[in-house]
Amino acid sequence: MSNKIFHLSRLKNISFIGAGNVAEHLARRLFESGCNLLQVYSPTRTNAPRIADQFEAQLVDDLSELSSDNDLVIVAIPDDAISKATTAIPRGIPVVHTSGSVNINVLSRSESYGVFYPLQSLKSGQTNHETIVPILIEASDPDFEKQLTELASLISNHISVCTSENRRKLHLAAVMVNNFTNHLYTVAENYCEQSKVDFGLLKPLIFETAKKVQENSPASLQTGPAMRNDNLIIAQHLAMLENDPTMNEIYRMMTQHIKNYPHQ
């Protein structure tokens, strides 16, 4: 890879614990930015061989095999497994986790430790090389923070140094704007299918709504029957959803919350 010549981060040799969507996305982006993917370890092993193969890394079966050549080990596994997995990493190898919610202190037995949290919904199969992924950084000391920031800057233009507490708050807000929003899309798509109308007609609306928020405060953009206090339409919509308890409950609650909300 010719671009490895221009590698500007001190964290060059990188290994992964975990082989899920976050690991694969970060591995790809770092590999393409000139990092060496040294080793991959996965407790479940399902995707680990594919990732190791793809990014020319060695597959390891035991954490004691992690090489001292590693400049960084990235732990990208479920939150509740991080603490246990990391006890087996040799203390001298710098380590970060990628969780939105787990405190940095869970890694404190290492000499250098931190957090490297990609604030994006990363799902296998939808990985996009151009996806803009903000990276939230936290580190055990200022020098390691600088190293992690340099590394993040290879793959993102949105880097923010952030305490564990603030990261957890941003993660909670991310659940609201991404997971819950996507669930509304899902429920609406299902409703359209049941009703034999074309969900595709709503796609420009979905896109524009998200696009407008890039430049405007969402509070200033609110429209719709709840905002207009149009109780006739609200009653009609609820009647149309009589046989759909899920949609009915969501509609009722969101409408009430919009009505009660102090909009600009």
Next chain:
Amino acid sequence: MSNKIFHLSRLKNISFIGAGNVAEHLARRLFESGCNLLQVYSPTRTNAPRIADQFEAQLVDDLSELSSDNDLVIVAIPDDAISKATTAIPRGIPVVHTSGSVNINVLSRSESYGVFYPLQSLKSGQTNHETIVPILIEASDPDFEKQLTELASLISNHISVCTSENRRKLHLAAVMVNNFTNHLYTVAENYCEQSKVDFGLLKPLIFETAKKVQENSPASLQTGPAMRNDNLIIAQHLAMLENDPTMNEIYRMMTQHIKNYPHQ
């Protein structure tokens, strides 16, 4: 306006009843596409003079002044006012309304009547000339349907002929994917402000989530603690929202619905 020479619709001379966001958006798009804006009438008058002035139209104070030169009158006023306002329109002038929910039959005393519903959230100040607005058409007869389709094609590439019943269903789904989604953004922005974390860090996530739905089924894109059944994180998030009953209730309900939902 030199582009008026190339006007390809039979509906050339157009007037508006109403002067709100929908009227202004459609008036601008049609004017720029070469239509003549003949007259503007507004029950409230607030914005009517500005719109008349902007698009070189005559301001009228009474519906009896609507000229027989009109090829079309577009009624863009609140749903519950449409029926009453339209009784005063001379029967010979073709008329459409722009509502997502009102039945076409409300206009049936006219000789030619229909619906011209822009499926987009149109709010003053955020009007974007490039905004993609699907237009849902319904008409009293096939020839008028063809005329309305021609007119819509001047300002949109997304035109769909649609019954009143299906339009109402799409409007309901639009409330889900637009108004409720925007409310989630609003609530998250407020939470970030209260928590002193940067809502701007979530904007790439918001944008990508809406962008992915353009190409993928949202059910296949679902991620997050509810989808993973990560009850530890869910409990933490709910504890963080202990003093925010609105967010707490939204979080609890959406999480439960995602957990119960049959995902792909």
